[in-house]
Amino acid sequence: MKPDLTPATDWKEQIAPDEAKRFAGYARHFAAIQARKSKKYGTGRALHRKQITAARGSLQVLDDLPDFARHGLFAKPATFEAQVRLSNGALDRAPDRTPDIRGFAIRVLGVEGDSALGNGPARSQDFTLINQEAFAFPKSDEFVDFVVAAAGGGGSLLKFLFKRYGVFGGPLRMLKLIKSVGRPFGGFATETLFSAVPMACGPYAVRVRLVPAGANGAATKGANADWGADFSARLAKHHLQWDLQVQPFVSEALTPIEDASVNWPSPYTTVARLSLPRQDTASAKGQELAAEAEAGVFDPWQALAAHRPLGDVQRARKVVYFESQKGRGAA
Helix, strand or coil: CCCCCCCCCCCCCCCCCCHHHHHHHHHHHHHHHHHHHHHHHCCCCCCCCEEEEEEEEEEEECCCCCHHHCCHHHCCCEEEEEEEEEEECCCCCCCCCCCCCEEEEEEEECCCCEECCCCCECCEEEEEEECCCCCCCCCHHHHHHHHHHHHCCHHHHHHHHHHHHHHHHHHHHHHHHHHHHCCCCCCCCCCCEECCCCEEECCEEEEEEEEECHHHCCCCCCHHHCHHHHHHHHHHHCCEEEEEEEEECCCCCCCCCCCCCCCCCCCCEEEEEEEECCCCCCCHHHHHHHHHHHHCCCCCCCCEHHHCECCHHHHHHHHHHHHHHHHCCCC
8 A cells, every 4th residue: 555645734843842952062062163173274164164166046936836835935936036055065175076965055035024033034045955865864963973073083983983873883874874975976967956854835844855957967977076167167058957846744654854864755846946047157256156155154044934944953953053153254
């Protein structure tokens, strides 16, 4: 019998009584790491420190969407100005050939509605996507402990893995993480990117993915020597395009809100189209945009209230990202 994959609205968040205290602690850990790395590399983010490039374009919301998707940004057909920031996910500014998580962040401007932060009108609707369909850890506590250990070097990380997962579980967990960051990646114009964690869509909950158009071209051998050069060369020749798709919550058993490591089985629906026109990222305007993106904020909580981020990982991000933004003078 096939599972019922009908979009549902009976999702719930499970907020622990000690979350505020724990998340404040996470923010202090990340702030300390960020400060150390900024002494080495200059002012920057804690994670996704190395910006690959930035570009300007538009997001077109499509017509005739299913009921579950027709909320917030996707309530009616419209075209919005958009900016994107591409990045490597690590704490350090490592060479592009280094295995890593890749990030594709989108800031949609000109939106209208209350902010998910509850501080007045929304400034933008941001999407932060990675080249992993599900998060590597079920909850934020495990992820934070891992990052803190990794920031201390290889010995610290190994000690953490053996202590947390045991003599047999530690090596297995390490192999899983290596496989995750080392999965093949052909480039930012050719790979599908994912939110990996949920957000609200009106009364529904969804995850998001970005699917490249075939016209963007195939992956180029050797592109990992310089991801920015690969992306910019494509963008200098022709426009690039992606479908923005949403995937609905159907049940707690199949599409849990609080366990970010579970890959949802529900189908995706295209709701919008991201287009980047031909542009020269090395031009004066391109460099100005790159500097703006580097100094700016791309945060899933910079969102419409209708698209409030959901789940433990997203709630932790709210606190940690804000502390990081303060640490680099962006808040």
